[in-house]
Amino acid sequence: MNVSSPLPGNAWEINVPEATTLAAADLSVRAGTLMAVRGVTAEFRRSRLTAIIGPNGAGKSTLLRALVGLDAPATGAVTLNGRPLNAWSRRERASRLAYLAQGEALPLGARVRDVVALGRGAGQWRWGLLPPLALEESEMQAVEESMRRVGVLEFAQRRVEDLSGGERQRVSLARALAADPQFLLLDEPTNHLDLAYALGLMDTLRQETRSGLGVVAVLHDLNLAARADCVLLLHRGRVVAQGSAESVLTPEHLQAVYGVRVAVLRHGAQLVVVPEGRS
Numbered sequence: 001m002n003v004s005s006p007l008p009g010n011a012w013e014i015n016v017p018e019a020t021t022l023a024a025a026d027l028s029v030r031a032g033t034l035m036a037v038r039g040v041t042a043e044f045r046r047s048r049l050t051a052i053i054g055p056n057g058a059g060k061s062t063l064l065r066a067l068v069g070l071d072a073p074a075t076g077a078v079t080l081n082g083r084p085l086n087a088w089s090r091r092e093r094a095s096r097l098a099y100l101a102q103g104e105a106l107p108l109g110a111r112v113r114d115v116v117a118l119g120r121g122a123g124q125w126r127w128g129l130l131p132p133l134a135l136e137e138s139e140m141q142a143v144e145e146s147m148r149r150v151g152v153l154e155f156a157q158r159r160v161e162d163l164s165g166g167e168r169q170r171v172s173l174a175r176a177l178a179a180d181p182q183f184l185l186l187d188e189p190t191n192h193l194d195l196a197y198a199l200g201l202m203d204t205l206r207q208e209t210r211s212g213l214g215v216v217a218v219l220h221d222l223n224l225a226a227r228a229d230c231v232l233l234l235h236r237g238r239v240v241a242q243g244s245a246e247s248v249l250t251p252e253h254l255q256a257v258y259g260v261r262v263a264v265l266r267h268g269a270q271l272v273v274v275p276e277g278r279s
């Protein structure tokens with residue numbers, strides 16, 4: 001197994017300015033009494049879609065939360081553009097890093113447009129209620145643009161509880177993008193999405209990377225992870241492999257980590273992971 005800390009291959013050799021990275025350096029993070037993330041060194045670049053994969057309990061969510069500053073490092077550091085996260089003010093961080101938690105709730109009774117406007121800092125969502133919002137024209141344009149990019153403009157006046165799970169997921173995404181962050185971190189964004197929504201979401205994320213967004217997504221579906229530019233495989237809190245999908249999604253890595261025999265095939269330009277049985 002390729003236990004890597006130096007970054008292998010060319011997958012991380014990306015043509016973006018040095019100063020636009022989110023990085024973990026020998027990062028360990030506690031979850032309760034457990035050290036859920038152990039000595040992780042990884043770099044996430046803008047204009048890239050990185051998938052974090054690994055079995056249940058591998059530490060993926062804990063790593064993601066540490067990358068946005070919600071969980072503090074026990075040792076090591078997270079840096080944004082070369083500065084430790086805790087050297088940025090909360091406001092500075094929030095304008096650069098957007099985070100979509102697993103199964104994020106939306107304020108009931110609110111209309112889609114108002115929820116997305118939260119991403120522009122319009123008003124506060126407290127105790128499940130969203131007070132009326134007032135945004136300047138230019139801000140409203142940014143909100144509309146964000147809704148258009150993820151395909152929720154047509155729902156703008158609907159109430160969030162009247163939307164399907166997949167539609168709500170896109171509203172959350174529009175809200176995160178409305179903040180115009182440098183990095184967007186998503187925890188299992190394709191959970192509960194049907195095939196079309198899941199692929200649509202991946203396409204939207206990829207599209208956003210083309211305008212410079214760095215996307216880091218925790219994914220369970222290895223065939224969706226295979227569409228990422230870079231993949232980071234975690235097991236028991238440690239990085240087992242990181243690099244291009246092709247270098248990480250190998251039968252050896254996957255069997256060692258998931259305890260499942262898999263075949264990795266190529267279908268056109270796409271890698272396909274086929275489980276064969278438990279080993």
Ligand SMILES: Nc1ncnc2c1ncn2[C@@H]1O[C@H](COP(=O)(O)OP(=O)(O)OP(=O)(O)O)[C@@H](O)[C@H]1O
Binds near residue numbers: 059061063
């Ligand atoms: N508050 C907590 N107290 C104690 N242990 C915790 C706490 N939160 C997480 N853990 C443990 O830390 C480990 C990593 O959890 P984490 O949620 O980061 O894993 P994950 O890879 O995201 O898992 P999953 O794929 O199941 O969502 C797990 O063993 C989990 O039980």
